[in-house]
Amino acid sequence: MADRLFDMVVLGAGSGGYAAALRGAQLGLDVALIEADKVGGTCLHRGCIPTKAMLHSAEVADEVRNASHVGIQAELTGIDMEQVNNFKKGVIDRLYKGLSGLVSARGVELINGHGRLIGPGAVEVAGQRVEGRNVLVATGSYARSIPGLNIEGRVITSDQALTMDWIPQNAIVLGGGVIGLEFASMWRSFGANVTVVEGLPSLAPNEDPAICKALERVFRRRGIAFKTGAMVKDVSQNADQATLQLDSGESLSGDVVLVAVGRGPNTAGLGYEEVGLKMDRGFVLTDDQLRTGIPGIWAAGDIVPGLQLAHRGFAQGIAVAERIAGINVPGLIEANIPRVTYCEPEIASVGLSEPAAKELHGADAIETIEYNLAGNGRSQVLGTQGFVKLVRVAGGPVVGMHMIGTRIGELVGAAQLIVSWEAHPEDVAELIHAHPTQSEAIGEAFLDLAGKPLHAHP
Numbered sequence: 088m089a090d091r092l093f094d095m096v097v098l099g100a101g102s103g104g105y106a107a108a109l110r111g112a113q114l115g116l117d118v119a120l121i122e123a124d125k126v127g128g129t130c131l132h133r134g135c136i137p138t139k140a141m142l143h144s145a146e147v148a149d150e151v152r153n154a155s156h157v158g159i160q161a162e163l164t165g166i167d168m169e170q171v172n173n174f175k176k177g178v179i180d181r182l183y184k185g186l187s188g189l190v191s192a193r194g195v196e197l198i199n200g201h202g203r204l205i206g207p208g209a210v211e212v213a214g215q216r217v218e219g220r221n222v223l224v225a226t227g228s229y230a231r232s233i234p235g236l237n238i239e240g241r242v243i244t245s246d247q248a249l250t251m252d253w254i255p256q257n258a259i260v261l262g263g264g265v266i267g268l269e270f271a272s273m274w275r276s277f278g279a280n281v282t283v284v285e286g287l288p289s290l291a292p293n294e295d296p297a298i299c300k301a302l303e304r305v306f307r308r309r310g311i312a313f314k315t316g317a318m319v320k321d322v323s324q325n326a327d328q329a330t331l332q333l334d335s336g337e338s339l340s341g342d343v344v345l346v347a348v349g350r351g352p353n354t355a356g357l358g359y360e361e362v363g364l365k366m367d368r369g370f371v372l373t374d375d376q377l378r379t380g381i382p383g384i385w386a387a388g389d390i391v392p393g394l395q396l397a398h399r400g401f402a403q404g405i406a407v408a409e410r411i412a413g414i415n416v417p418g419l420i421e422a423n424i425p426r427v428t429y430c431e432p433e434i435a436s437v438g439l440s441e442p443a444a445k446e447l448h449g450a451d452a453i454e455t456i457e458y459n460l461a462g463n464g465r466s467q468v469l470g471t472q473g474f475v476k477l478v479r480v481a482g483g484p485v486v487g488m489h490m491i492g493t494r495i496g497e498l499v500g501a502a503q504l505i506v507s508w509e510a511h512p513e514d515v516a517e518l519i520h521a522h523p524t525q526s527e528a529i530g531e532a533f534l535d536l537a538g539k540p541l542h543a544h545p
């Protein structure tokens with residue numbers, strides 16, 4: 088390996104790293120991809136994909152519970168966690184096989200082992216030196232905890248939660264962000280009593296306030312308890328249960344405490360500081376082109392400050408490969424990266440929330456509208472409540488779209504096009520949305536904003 092000079096050496100084969108490798112190879116670059124574990128990283132093996140498979144099982148459980156309502160005789164007699172896990176594994180295995188095949192078909196040199204940056208163009212893996220004209224570091228993230236709280240026994244993160252072969256009776260979820268909401272929703276559908284503890288004043292605190300309120304209403308109705316504005320003082324555990332002491336003096340006990348308070352960058356001990364990368368609290372700092380400041384070293388994915396999402400990693404990895412191949416690619420607009428939380432009801436958003444838009448453009452310059460799913464036929468068939476909220480600069484483009492409802496996540500593609508293309512309501516109001524689909528709710532919201540709502544009360 089020492090006498091071979093790659094065009095691009097990629098450290099980490101998660102979403103950011105493997106996307107860069109595949110795109111680089113497509114552009115004719117000679118690419119080495121270094122991975123200690125399996126190609127696909129957190130998203131495929133311990134994140135996006137396994138959780139969505141389990142959330143699908145959870146959705147089926149809810150459907151069976153409600154089957155008689157739609158005239159189907161069925162009875163939920165239990166949840167077979169072994170089969171839930173087999174189903175999940177089947178999905179991962181098929182995707183992993185496909186991805187591995189793709190990496191090898193594109194001629195990417197996959198090197199299995201734990202790599203470490205040892206110089207601007209060099210990574211060491213198992214005593215070997217792998218050299219490249221460019222190095223992309225994309226080593227991802229890990230589930231972090233809060234100071235003084237060790238992950239052990241009944242105190243777990245999503246890593247352990249995804250491998251559980253039992254359903255908790257009483258689950259405490261620490262953190263009402265994306266991971267916390269998805270597990271709370273899933274465990275509730277599987278029959279657990281769930282309490283979410285969130286330090287900020289609402290669940291899903293990064294979403295538009297209207298979404299937070301609507302989510303809290305449905306969670307209440309689903310019997311998911313939550314404490315917001317609640318800080319944890321102490322956690323203890325014994326053989327049977329774990330107990331959370333809150334600042335308020337209240338204590339909560341469960342057979343499991345899921346810690347979902349964010350993910351930290353995976354950058355320690357990888358040689359980044361030694362080589363001179365600029366770091367901030369463990370994250371690698373880059374310019375908007377993802378250059379680190381050390382010539383030939385690039386960074387992508389969860390180690391770069393910003394939204395820690397697989398599709399951001401894909402986009403960044405692709406952009407780095409293209410830049411290395413000499414293509415001029417503009418930087419990403421973080422606010423326009425679509426976001427979906429796959430709890431029930433799903434949350435999907437793109438662009439600015441109402442408060443963020445008001446801060447940026449001034450309160451008087453912002454108009455909003457909410458179209459309620461009560462007027463949407465398909466949503467009524469699915470039995471979901473929710474809405475589509477548009478945030479618009481008065482007389483100008485739509486700068487934010489926020490949606491909540493069963494299966495609403497699939498609409499995020501349309502929302503992303505509208506916001507990214509800076510569409511004006513009049514442009515979208517002219518388009519025809521198929522009836523009866525949930526996407527009609529977007530059409531209706533735009534008709535409303537254009538002053539001619541069809542299925543809406545004045």
Ligand code: NAI
Binds near residue numbers: 135262264291292395
């Ligand atoms: P998060 O940042 O979304 O949520 C963490 C929550 O914990 C925040 O609301 C925060 O206020 C709260 N928190 C932090 N410290 C606390 C404390 N001491 N006491 C009480 N509450 C506290 O992080 P999360 O949910 O762990 O997810 C990690 C990353 O993974 C996120 O960037 C997320 O976007 C990504 N992810 C994305 C998914 C998706 O796109 N569907 C699914 C799962 C994860």
